[in-house]
Amino acid sequence: MTASAIIVAAGIGARLGSGVPKAFVKIGGRTMLSYSLGAVGQVNSIGEVVITVPEGFESAARAEAAAAGVGVPVKITPGGIERQDSVRIALGLTSSESELVIVHDAARPLATPAIFEACLAAAARAGGAIAAIPVADTLKRVADSAIAATVARTGLWQAQTPQAFRRDLLVAAHRGAVSEGIVATDDADLVERTGVRVEVVEGSTANIKITTPSDLAIVEAIVAAHKAGRST
Template structure:
């Protein structure tokens, strides 16, 4: 596998958590959620360096966390933009220029498994772009603005998208530059790349790769992380 750069995005406030503290800094088994995420990449030989994207007011705080927890692969801590898409673009630009492959990961997904990261990267190296995802379990209904159901998509074709999302760097950079020029905002980086016509392929992960977003996610993350620490 090639050497990869990782952009970890942690610039959001996370209003759905309902806490004064931003969700990425909330404690999870004694450490901020964000530190668990960064430590995961720190332990992976395939990851050459990490660019951490945070709110401008949190840059010094995060630099201190990086030093405190020995996160040597975090080479840059940069301010995010008005939208997540702008934050990702800033993070990609902060990585060393010689890195040809880049993944983008949510700072509040500390439970992704290294083997699934490697699998996603391997798919990206074959086709240029890949996203970690899991099959949708529930039946999905599409409704109009009044709540009237207008269609029921075939569940077999539906996937819930996670991160990391992995790309050939020049492909992702070009897609972001085009989106910025066009004034386009996507809901994830894969969408930004998809609109260029480039193929993006799914790499299957698992359901424990949760994004810690709401209060009920925290005890579930505590449980999952505890099981892993016990080797279960």
């Protein structure tokens, strides 16, 4: 099945304190956006890429796509106020000929082409699929700064991106969210609400979402270690 990729890169990264939008922060000499573009560019079934960016960064994103050597059409648009708005805007720019859409946050620069391919394969079969990892930590429900309960982690997974869906299902889910006033933190939530089966593909602990300076430091260390390994 042919697919469109949406890369959500419209966040300003206030908690990161970088002074530039998060997707344009550099790690190992490359922007976060560059890493995502490089991964997407290696997935043969992806026929186009739509990138959402902060207003005024369209040219910068175009330059990143050119430098990454993405060999498919690239569309760039300002994002919306919330992540969900950005995805909806980008979705409206995807080709109606695409049977699948895969959504990824540029703030997760270490997602591999294999994870994209696995999500797309599962979505083609089931209707939707997300990358996720099993919860490793003990979870506590807290009220008034005290533990109210310990939550059993059996069966709990931590959602990541990429997340892939049949295009018609994702379009319908976003339309329904607008009409019902639903706000969700990821696209899987919206699609789940429509009754569609969304499968889980095991992601990677390295597929970290960069939100804080500590997250950035971890990913920088992973990238540096990888580079050192290749040079030995």
